Amino acid sequence: MCNSCNPSFMSFMRAYGGRRDALRRLGSGLLFTGLPGLAAAAGSAAPPALPTPARSGAADVIFLARRFHTMAARRPQAQALAVRGGRIVAVGSRAQVMGLKGSGTQVVDFGDMTVLPGFVDPHMHSNFCGLRPWLDVGPFTTRDMDEARRKIAQAAGAAREGQWVQAKMLDPSLMPGRPLTRRDLDAVAPQVPVFVLESNGHVAYVNSKAIELARVTRDTPDPPQARFGRDADGELNGRLDEPPAFQPFVSVLPKPSGSEFVGFLRADLDDASARGCTALHDCGIGGLYAEGDIALIEAAMKTDPGVRYAGMLVSTHMRKWREMGLRPGEHSPRFTLNGIKAWSDGSNQGGTGYQRQPYLNSSNRGALNYRPEEIEQVVRESHDEGWQLGIHANGDAAIDVTLDAFERGTRGAGGHKLRHRIEHCSILHDEQIARMKALGISPSFLIGHVHFWGRAFRDRLLGPDRADRLDPCRSALRAGLRISLHSDYNVTPIDPLRCVQNAVLRDMREGGGVLNPAERITAMQGLRAVTIDAAWQCHLDHLCGSLEPGKAADLVVLEKDPTTVSPDAIQSIRIHSTWLDGRRRFAG
Numbered sequence: 001m002c003n004s005c006n007p008s009f010m011s012f013m014r015a016y017g018g019r020r021d022a023l024r025r026l027g028s029g030l031l032f033t034g035l036p037g038l039a040a041a042a043g044s045a046a047p048p049a050l051p052t053p054a055r056s057g058a059a060d061v062i063f064l065a066r067r068f069h070t071m072a073a074r075r076p077q078a079q080a081l082a083v084r085g086g087r088i089v090a091v092g093s094r095a096q097v098m099g100l101k102g103s104g105t106q107v108v109d110f111g112d113m114t115v116l117p118g119f120v121d122p123h124m125h126s127n128f129c130g131l132r133p134w135l136d137v138g139p140f141t142t143r144d145m146d147e148a149r150r151k152i153a154q155a156a157g158a159a160r161e162g163q164w165v166q167a168k169m170l171d172p173s174l175m176p177g178r179p180l181t182r183r184d185l186d187a188v189a190p191q192v193p194v195f196v197l198e199s200n201g202h203v204a205y206v207n208s209k210a211i212e213l214a215r216v217t218r219d220t221p222d223p224p225q226a227r228f229g230r231d232a233d234g235e236l237n238g239r240l241d242e243p244p245a246f247q248p249f250v251s252v253l254p255k256p257s258g259s260e261f262v263g264f265l266r267a268d269l270d271d272a273s274a275r276g277c278t279a280l281h282d283c284g285i286g287g288l289y290a291e292g293d294i295a296l297i298e299a300a301m302k303t304d305p306g307v308r309y310a311g312m313l314v315s316t317h318m319r320k321w322r323e324m325g326l327r328p329g330e331h332s333p334r335f336t337l338n339g340i341k342a343w344s345d346g347s348n349q350g351g352t353g354y355q356r357q358p359y360l361n362s363s364n365r366g367a368l369n370y371r372p373e374e375i376e377q378v379v380r381e382s383h384d385e386g387w388q389l390g391i392h393a394n395g396d397a398a399i400d401v402t403l404d405a406f407e408r409g410t411r412g413a414g415g416h417k418l419r420h421r422i423e424h425c426s427i428l429h430d431e432q433i434a435r436m437k438a439l440g441i442s443p444s445f446l447i448g449h450v451h452f453w454g455r456a457f458r459d460r461l462l463g464p465d466r467a468d469r470l471d472p473c474r475s476a477l478r479a480g481l482r483i484s485l486h487s488d489y490n491v492t493p494i495d496p497l498r499c500v501q502n503a504v505l506r507d508m509r510e511g512g513g514v515l516n517p518a519e520r521i522t523a524m525q526g527l528r529a530v531t532i533d534a535a536w537q538c539h540l541d542h543l544c545g546s547l548e549p550g551k552a553a554d555l556v557v558l559e560k561d562p563t564t565v566s567p568d569a570i571q572s573i574r575i576h577s578t579w580l581d582g583r584r585r586f587a588g
C-alpha cells in the first residue's frame, strides 16, 4: 500500500492544509518572509560549510571502533576511519589510519560498537508533516480499537476549551475490536470536537460536537463521490466516506501556519536521524502544494537538520517543473532533485492495486490510475529529459504495464543509465524480475507489507500463492538486481533496522508463521539495501552509502553488530549516534 500515493488522501491534505496560496508565496524559497513566522523557523543562516580542513595532511577526526562495515567492495571491514573537511580520507586498520593523526586531530573511540554508513530511506514523503501533531491511534502504536478509544478519551479530557482532538492512522483492518461510532466518541468527548482519520485517508469519524461545528445535519445531502454515514433512521452515525465528506469538518479544523509546517518537517527529519538515517529520498515532491512543497523542504533544510535530502517530483506537474527550469541534480546544498514520480495503480490491501487475477472471493482486479499509453508518455518525456523515473506499481498487472511503458518509452534503452525504479513492486513474478534485469530497472520494496499486512494478503486478500510473491528480495538479488528497502513514511515508520529485520525474518505481525521463507535475505544483504544500494537508487552514491575515501563522513554507530545478533534482535539495536559530514547530529 502507499497511502501517501493516494489521490484521495492528497485531496484531503490539500483541504486540510489550506495553505496552498501561502506556501506558493514562498515561491522557490526566495520569499520566506512572505509567511509570518517562517523566517524565524527557517533561520537566516545557510547550512554550515564543511569544517575547514586541516592545513597539513593530518585528519580533523579519527574514528575508531571494533568494526566498520564499509559496504565497499575493496575493504568491506575496517577498524578506523579518518575525516578531513567532512570527507573520508582514509579507511583501514588502526595502524594505517592513526598515521594521519596530527597535533589537532580529535580521536573518537567507539570501543566495542559497530559503525555503518548512515542509513538511506529511499522512499518516504514529506507531505505528511502537517499531521505530525495529531494523536496517533494507528496499529504501530495502539493495540486495538479499545485502546484507540481510551487514547481519544484521554486527549479529550486534557483538551482546553475550543481545542479539537485530531487523531490519525486508525486502521480497523489491522486493529481488533468493533468499529468506532459517533456514540462512542460522544461518550468519551461530549464537549470536545473529535476528528479521526483512517490511515488509508478514505474514511474518517467525527462526534456530535464536530458535526455541530461543521453545520452538517441529517438533512445535508451527501457530497458528490462521498457519503455521510447514516443509521437506518437516517441519523448521521459519525462515519465519513471519502474526502469530499471531510470538507465541512476540515474547513473548521485548526490549521498549522507555514512556520509550524516547517517545524513539523524538521521534527520528522530529526526522528529519521534518531533512527540512524543520514539521507532521505522523498517520492512525491509537489504532490501537495506543487512548488510550495519545494519551498517547504528548502525552509526545513535551512534549519540544518542531520540528514541530506533528495527526491522525485510528481509527474502531474511536469509543465510547471519545466517552467521553473528544474533539471536533475543539486537543487540547493544537501537537497537534490533527481527524478520524476508516477503512479500506475493504487494499494493492494485497499483493493485498488491492479492484479492479473481478481482478489480473493471477488471479481475485482483493482485498476490502473492512468491508461497504459499515458504511463508510457510520462516515461518517454522524463527519460528524454534525463530524469530518473520511479513508478509506483503494487499489483502484478500494474508491474506488467509499467515494464511495457519502460520498454517502449525508453525505446529499449531501459533504465541502465538513469537507474529507473519501480516503487513497492509488491507482487513480483520471476519473469518480471528477468524483464527488470534486462531493462536495467530496480525495485524498491515496502518491506513492512510482509510484516504488518502479510497475513491479510495471504489469508484475506490474495491467497498464499500470490502472497508468496510479495517483496521477493532473494529472487531479485539472485537475478542480479540491486534492491532497496523503504518505509513509505508515514505508511510505516522510518526505521531502516526494522526494515532489515523484516526482510531477514519475513515474520507476520498477526502470527501465522513466515511468509515464504525462501525469500528471506541475510542481514548483510538487508543492510546493503538501506545503505549503498539505496544510495545508488537515489543517485547519492557518489556522496554516501559506503565508507570510502572521497565520500562524506555520514555514519551510524550501533551498540551491536546487526550481522551477528539474533535476527529478531536487529530492530532493537540501540543507535548510539548519527554523524553527517563528520559532525555528530544525534546522540542516543
Ligand SMILES: [Zn+2]
Binding pocket: 002, 004, 005, 123, 124, 125, 283, 284, 488
Ligand atoms: Zn509512496
